[in-house]
Structures are given as C-alpha cells and as structure tokens.
Amino acid sequence: MIYMDNGATSYPKPPEVIEKMIDVITGYCANPGRAGHYMASKTAHEIYKSRIALARLFNIGDPRQLVFTKNCTEAINLALKGILKEGDHVIATSMEHNSVIRPLRELERKGISTTFVKCAEDGSLEPAKVVEAIRTGRSTGNTKLIVMTAASNVTGTKMPVEEVGRIAVRNGILFMVDGAQGAGHMDLDVRKNHIDILAAPGHKGLLGPQGTGFLYVRSGIDVDTLTEGGTGNRSCEEKQPRDFPEGYEAGTVNAPGIIALGTAANVINKIGIEAVEEHERRLTEKLQRGLEEISGVCLYGPENTYRKTAVVAINIEGMDCEKAAAMLNDKYGIAVRAGFHCSCMAHRTIGTEETGCIRICPGFYTSEKEIDEVIRAVREIAEGR
Ligand SMILES: Cc1ncc(COP(=O)(O)O)c(C=O)c1O
Incomplete structure (x- = not known):
C-alpha cells in the first residue's frame, strides 16, 4: 500500500x-x-x-x-x-x-x-x-x-x-x-x-x-x-x-x-527538525505541482509550500471525495482520507463545508516514486479512465 x-x-x-x-x-x-x-x-x-x-x-x-x-x-x-x-x-x-x-x-x-x-x-x-x-x-x-x-x-x-x-x-x-x-x-x-x-x-x-x-x-x-x-x-x-x-x-x-x-x-x-521539515516540504512541492497540472483538480490551502506542512487537500470536479478516496484505495492501493477531517469550522473557512475534501499526506518515509504514483492515479481518476 x-x-x-x-x-x-x-x-x-x-x-x-x-x-x-x-x-x-x-x-x-x-x-x-x-x-x-x-x-x-x-x-x-x-x-x-x-x-x-x-x-x-x-x-x-x-x-x-x-x-x-x-x-x-x-x-x-x-x-x-x-x-x-x-x-x-x-x-x-x-x-x-x-x-x-x-x-x-x-x-x-x-x-x-x-x-x-x-x-x-x-x-x-x-x-x-x-x-x-x-x-x-x-x-x-x-x-x-x-x-x-x-x-x-x-x-x-x-x-x-x-x-x-x-x-x-x-x-x-x-x-x-x-x-x-x-x-x-x-x-x-x-x-x-x-x-x-x-x-x-x-x-x-x-x-x-x-x-x-x-x-x-x-x-x-x-x-x-x-x-x-x-x-x-x-x-x-x-x-x-x-x-x-x-x-x-x-x-x-x-x-x-x-x-x-x-x-x-x-x-x-x-x-534535525529543520532537515525533516525541508525533506517533507520537497515531497509536498512535488505532489502539489503535479496535482496542479491536472485539469479538474482543485487544491486548497497555500500554494507556497514553505507556508504549509505535508498536507495536500484536493477535490476532483464532479466526483464525491469519498468515492475518489475509495477508488484510490481499491484500484491503486493508495491510502488517503476523505470527508470532513474532524474540523467542521475549517471546512466553512476554506469553502468545502458541503463537499469535504480528499487529504493526501506524505510522510518522512514517503518516496518520490510514491508521489509519482499518486499523481498518476489522481490524473487517471480525473480523466475518467
Ligand atoms: C490539529 C489536530 N489536533 C488534534 C488532533 C487529535 O490528535 P489525537 O488523534 O492524537 O488525539 C488531531 C488529529 O488528527 C489534529 O489533526
């Protein structure tokens, strides 16, 4: 997985x-x-x-x-x-x-x-x-x-x-x-x-x-x-x-x-905490830039990865977030969380109170290859393949 x-x-x-x-x-x-x-x-x-x-x-x-x-x-x-x-x-x-x-x-x-x-x-x-x-x-x-x-x-x-x-x-x-x-x-x-x-x-x-x-x-x-x-x-x-x-x-x-x-x-x-932070930021940067290029994918939160941690929130146009997360799990073996993330007020703040969102969180041990796999899977789902 x-x-x-x-x-x-x-x-x-x-x-x-x-x-x-x-x-x-x-x-x-x-x-x-x-x-x-x-x-x-x-x-x-x-x-x-x-x-x-x-x-x-x-x-x-x-x-x-x-x-x-x-x-x-x-x-x-x-x-x-x-x-x-x-x-x-x-x-x-x-x-x-x-x-x-x-x-x-x-x-x-x-x-x-x-x-x-x-x-x-x-x-x-x-x-x-x-x-x-x-x-x-x-x-x-x-x-x-x-x-x-x-x-x-x-x-x-x-x-x-x-x-x-x-x-x-x-x-x-x-x-x-x-x-x-x-x-x-x-x-x-x-x-x-x-x-x-x-x-x-x-x-x-x-x-x-x-x-x-x-x-x-x-x-x-x-x-x-x-x-x-x-x-x-x-x-x-x-x-x-x-x-x-x-x-x-x-x-x-x-x-x-x-x-x-x-x-x-x-x-x-x-x-060193600075080295951990920079390593995770680079992974997030790669993920975020890859997802941004996919038509029909909407990203939330700061564009600048220096202003955020390794949490990338998205929605795929026309698709329920829970359904997309289930597809990621079932078809691609990718574990993400979808829904409201125990934070009702945050969703009202970012404008996703009706839809929720998919949350993709790489971690310290995530590889660049895994990031590529996630981008590929989201692209295929967004393109209806
Ligand atoms: C911002 C924030 N605060 C508190 C918690 C609660 O942490 P725990 O699950 O360790 O109780 C979480 C868990 O996701 C969180 O994201």
Whole structure:
C-alpha cells in the first residue's frame, strides 16, 4: 500500500522504535514508580529519558513539566479543562480541530466564553485579528488564553505561532499550541515561540507508537487534574497531588509506548527538525505541482509550500471525495482520507463545508516514486479512465 494518511497517524515507524518496543516488553517492563525493584526502576528511568528526549526537541527547560497522555486529544482536554475557570475568555481560530472546538463548547456550558477568529480562505491567520479579539479593560479584561493549532490538519497551513506568542506575552495572556500537525514536522521551540502550553500526539509526526501523546505546561501555571488515582507518590494522602508529572499521570502509564516515543524523538533529534521539515516540504512541492497540472483538480490551502506542512487537500470536479478516496484505495492501493477531517469550522473557512475534501499526506518515509504514483492515479481518476 502507498500510505498517504500520515496526518492521521504516521506509518511506517522507524525500525529503532519497533526494536525498542520489543526490547521493553520482553526485557523489563514493570510498573514505573510503583516499586523499588530493578525492573520498576529501569522502566521509570527509561520513561524519564523519553521526557528528556522530547524536552530537547521542543527546547523545554524542565522535562518534569511534560506529562504523558494517551494522545493529543487527552492532552488538550487536560489543559483546557484544567486551566480555564468560570468567567474566563479564550481565543481560538476557525482552523481548529474538533479536539479543541468540542472541549471549548463543553466549557461554554460552564461559563467560559470563546471567540473563534476567522482565518482566510487558504487557512492563514492574520495576527492582528487575534489582537482585536482580546478583551481588555478593568471589568471585561478576562481573556485568559489563546489556543491555536500549529498547522491545519485540513490544508496544512502553518499558523503564525511566533507572532501570536509575542501578542500573548504583550497582553499577559497564556498561549497554548495544539501541536498535532506541527510536532515532528516543524520547529516548535517553546521558548522562542513563547508557548506556555503545548499539546502533542506521539503517533503522528513524532513517529512514535499510537497510544502516546504529551502535554507540556510551563512551570507556575495552575492546572486542575483530569483524572485522579494512584500516582506512586504521596500514597498516604487522600487528595490528588498536583506534582508534575506524577499528579497528572494517574494509573499505570503506557510504558512501552512512552519509551519507544523517546527513541522516536531521538531519531528526529539526530536528523534535525529543520532537515525533516525541508525533506517533507520537497515531497509536498512535488505532489502539489503535479496535482496542479491536472485539469479538474482543485487544491486548497497555500500554494507556497514553505507556508504549509505535508498536507495536500484536493477535490476532483464532479466526483464525491469519498468515492475518489475509495477508488484510490481499491484500484491503486493508495491510502488517503476523505470527508470532513474532524474540523467542521475549517471546512466553512476554506469553502468545502458541503463537499469535504480528499487529504493526501506524505510522510518522512514517503518516496518520490510514491508521489509519482499518486499523481498518476489522481490524473487517471480525473480523466475518467
Ligand atoms: C490539529 C489536530 N489536533 C488534534 C488532533 C487529535 O490528535 P489525537 O488523534 O492524537 O488525539 C488531531 C488529529 O488528527 C489534529 O489533526
């Protein structure tokens, strides 16, 4: 199969990641932090090494501020529900994924107000619009948080993370980034970009296993827990400890996944995030230029591949996107995603709210030959062959 669904989860995984998972499960995997014996200590130590590897990739000063979660959705929920309180106002964009929109809609029922800043038709965001949305003033100055995706999962459009980070700092507002489509694809240095809170999946661009993700919260930010239970520390206290990271990782963690995620982060650390980004940009450029030449194919998002990640959204004139995706699968063995991509607002923004679109996502291991195959298949479908 030609796998072009890396926006949903990456495939294949680096061989080192697979080897590490086998090594952990067969070699020593005990319950970290729950006992002092060799196997439990070794598992805990390896998990700590994963925190360090990820902290290095995102320039996080204290690895203990990084909490492991089962995916990016859980990390986003932990942050939004743990930080926002009744009366707070939060700013987001119209290109957010449902994993940001839905928790915010739920929080609206608890007295939190929201503003979704409208992005342009190519998904790009004008930072001045964020400034306009900030509620200032003595009685109404309640904007507590700006939350924004690093890049759109529908069009790949990169968001102006650094500029919005500076706006947040200037206005004394917390800045949170949904790194689902950015982590492992572009530099998300938390200090350079003034990111206070970063949520990311381990299983997409970071090339780790499914069932992994993390939340980074800058030290000093008060976060309520989402799940209470055993943490391996302060066992005689009945109240949930608020210690980072243990207090936020109640229950037995996904040790093999987390340890293998650390290995994946080190694979990227070794290659260098800029090199990964440029490699994926070249693949995207080839794909985009090839598709542009096909009559009847409509592309969405920025034309300039420096302004986007490896996500190419298209429609084929006169053909339902789900049908085209099924043809790609059945006739050509090409895996893409079609439909609305858990992002209703993004489709309203780019004008595909009635049709949805086909999303083609090459990944780090995609070859140029595979890109050629995809272009050929789309051409044949568009020409009705
Ligand atoms: C922009 C964005 N945010 C959040 C998520 C949720 O990530 P996960 O599936 O790891 O929960 C996704 C998943 O596709 C995404 O694209």
